[in-house]
Every structure is written in structure tokens, then in C-alpha cells.
Amino acid sequence: MAKSRRLVDMLMFINTKRTFTAKELAEEFGLSVRTVQRYLLDLSELGLPLYSEKGRSGGYRVLKNRILPPILFTEEEAISIFFAYQALQYYHDLPFDAGIHAALQKFYVYLSEETKKKVDKMSAHIAFWNPKRNLDTPYLRELLEASLAGKYVEFLYDSQTGQTRKQVKPLGIYAHNGLWYCPAYSCDKQKVLLFRADRIHSLKVLEKDENMSLTLKGWLETEPVNSQPISLKVTLTHEGVRQCKGVPWLENHVKVARDGNGYIDTITDGNELNYMASFFYTLGAHAFIEEPQELIEKICYHAEETLRHYKNEAGTKDE
Incomplete structure (x- = not known):
């Protein structure tokens, strides 16, 4: 042999x-x-x-973790894995102990010389890019392990009203747009809430556990349940269509006309009006809200607050 x-x-x-x-x-x-x-x-x-x-x-x-037995990849498979793994380097923290650069270098060493040349050339022309964030997320591993063990956790969370204490059961963690998120079931609210991992502080795992059929994958694939359903109707310019198509919670609801303009006519959650007002306010004249009236009022309030802020600033400078 x-x-x-x-x-x-x-x-x-x-x-x-x-x-x-x-x-x-x-x-x-x-x-x-x-x-x-x-x-x-x-x-x-x-x-x-x-x-x-x-x-x-x-x-x-x-020592340490089990190693993987040798795996044979085609050139295209090896290149796709190399560049996909590179995307992790944009994250400030990861839920597992892995040196991205060391792992990539180890993978690179065993590529054929021809494949190395191809990777070197492609490196200047392709990237799975994410915004580079410098926010600390020290509890990723604890959140992941708690979700695997079916455990509840308790932590302090930075919300709009200040730090609040939460007891929840994490479904898992996922990365999006350079940030880590943790959907978790809250007994108090009787529903799954979404938390930004960088806003979680002082976490501890509780002895309390509970079997749940809902998983992170299942939650991501499930259409959100509107606890306070309201009608959302919006007329969009071509630019408004482009902006809304780039937002996950809106992209499937945007209907586009032949001239490139569009509209939204759907049912949404009234509990998210503050968030929606902030988003549609940034679109300015590229979005016209027809209903609900409460959303229109919130956008007008944003505009008045902004105008008042700059008038006050201008008045201070004149003095």
C-alpha cells in the first residue's frame, strides 16, 4: 500500500x-x-x-477538536468554499473558536498551483462582502449553546427605553449585514422576539429548559404573524421601488408597473409602525403613504422634528 x-x-x-x-x-x-x-x-x-x-x-x-478526514474537492468547489469562508473575516466576533486567516491559509496551502493562481487573480475581483462592524458580541457562543441544549438565558438588553432584563429561550443565531441576531421565545410575551446580539449584556444560562419544536430554520422560513394587522398602501417612484426591493420585509410586497414605478398593498403589523415611519421617512418624495393614517402622522412628526431641530440650530448660530 x-x-x-x-x-x-x-x-x-x-x-x-x-x-x-x-x-x-x-x-x-x-x-x-x-x-x-x-x-x-x-x-x-x-x-x-x-x-x-x-x-x-x-x-x-x-488535542482540541476532531479533525476532518481528507475531502476531495473539484477546483470550482474549492474556490467557492475559499471565498465563501472569507466572508466571515468581516465579523468582529464569531460563535466558534476559529482563526479565519489561519484557516484560509491552511486551506490555500493544499490547493494546486494552478488553483492558487486562479484564486490569487480572482481575489482582486470577487468578495462576499459585509459591512465591517466593530461592535462587541461576546455572548454568541453562549446563545448558540443554549439554543442547542434547549436552555433559557437571562440577560440585560439595550432597548429604546434603556436596559431591561429578559428571560428567553434562544432559537439560534444568524448573521445579516455585518450584525448578529438572536430570535428567542419569550414566556412573558408568548412569542418570539428578535434581539441584536451586540446589545446583549451580562448573560447567564438558566437551569430551566423546555422542548420546543420551533427552530431557527423553521422561524426564518415562517411568514411573520401580525399580532396587530393593519393595511399598508404605498405608491412608489422608480427610486422608491429600488429602495424597497432592497429591504427583506418589503421586497416580496412591491409590485412594479411597466414604467418602473410601483406600489405596495399588503397587511402588516401595527406594532412596527415606528420602525416603518423611520424607514419611509428616509425615502422622502419617493414614497407616498396612502394608509394607514397613523403612519402618515408619524412620518409628519419626524419631518417636523427635523425641521424644528435645524431651525433651532440656525437660531443658536445667529445669536
Whole structure:
């Protein structure tokens, strides 16, 4: 058997055993103990994190996490994985211990020379980009582990009204637009609430647990339930259509006419009027709200507040 093939077989065997002796490997593969030790040295140089324990009952132990057995990728698969993994480097924190640059470098080393040249050339022309945020999100791992274990957590959360204490059951975490989010079930509200992970402080995992059929994937794929349904009707210019198409909660509700203008006619959640007012206010004349009236009033209030602010600033400078 070729040495390369024997190394692969030995690597897969070690990955299942975790702790072993050179004698066990020698018996398993029909080799001498000295040959096995040379093979282990080769595997260690390739990146297998081995720890040698001295003494009569000593042996070898694989450090840290289990390693993956060799996987054969096509050139296109390898390139797509390389660039997709690069997207993680834009996140300030991750829920797992992984050095992005070290992992990418390790992946890059084992690419063929031809593939390396292709990756080097493509690096200047493609990126899975996210806005680079410098917000600390120290509890990503705790949120993820609590969701996996079905545990509740308690934390302080920065909301519009200040810091409030929450007891919730996380469904998981997801990344979007450079930020981490955690949907979690609240017993008090009897529904799933969405939290920004960077606004979570002083988290602790509670002993309380509960089996729930709802998962993060299920929640993301479920249409939101409007607890206070109201009619939303908006006329949009071409630019208004473009802006609304780029917003996840609106893109499926935008109808486009032949001239490029459009409109929205749907049912939405009245509890989100403040958020909607802030969004449509930024569109200015590119969106005309027909209903609800309360949304129109909130947008007018935003405009009046802005006008009053700048008038006050102008008056202060005149004095």
C-alpha cells in the first residue's frame, strides 16, 4: 500500500479513537512501532494536533477538536468554499473558536498551483462582502449553546427605553449585514422576539429548559404573524421601488408597473409602525403613504422634528 494511502487511513482511524498507543496502530496496520512513530511525525507536520504522554501507560492524544478526514474537492468547489469562508473575516466576533486567516491559509496551502493562481487573480475581483462592524458580541457562543441544549438565558438588553432584563429561550443565531441576531421565545410575551446580539449584556444560562419544536430554520422560513394587522398602501417612484426591493420585509410586497414605478398593498403589523415611519421617512418624495393614517402622522412628526431641530440650530448660530 502506498504511504500516502496508509497515512490517510491512519488519520481516519486516529480521528475516531482520540486516544491511542503506537502499539495499537502497529497492530491495526501491520507495521512496526518505529514505522508508526515515523508516520505520526509526518501527520503532526501536516497539522494533526498530537500530544504524547510519557510513562508505561502513555500514548497519544489528539488535542482540541476532531479533525476532518481528507475531502476531495473539484477546483470550482474549492474556490467557492475559499471565498465563501472569507466572508466571515468581516465579523468582529464569531460563535466558534476559529482563526479565519489561519484557516484560509491552511486551506490555500493544499490547493494546486494552478488553483492558487486562479484564486490569487480572482481575489482582486470577487468578495462576499459585509459591512465591517466593530461592535462587541461576546455572548454568541453562549446563545448558540443554549439554543442547542434547549436552555433559557437571562440577560440585560439595550432597548429604546434603556436596559431591561429578559428571560428567553434562544432559537439560534444568524448573521445579516455585518450584525448578529438572536430570535428567542419569550414566556412573558408568548412569542418570539428578535434581539441584536451586540446589545446583549451580562448573560447567564438558566437551569430551566423546555422542548420546543420551533427552530431557527423553521422561524426564518415562517411568514411573520401580525399580532396587530393593519393595511399598508404605498405608491412608489422608480427610486422608491429600488429602495424597497432592497429591504427583506418589503421586497416580496412591491409590485412594479411597466414604467418602473410601483406600489405596495399588503397587511402588516401595527406594532412596527415606528420602525416603518423611520424607514419611509428616509425615502422622502419617493414614497407616498396612502394608509394607514397613523403612519402618515408619524412620518409628519419626524419631518417636523427635523425641521424644528435645524431651525433651532440656525437660531443658536445667529445669536
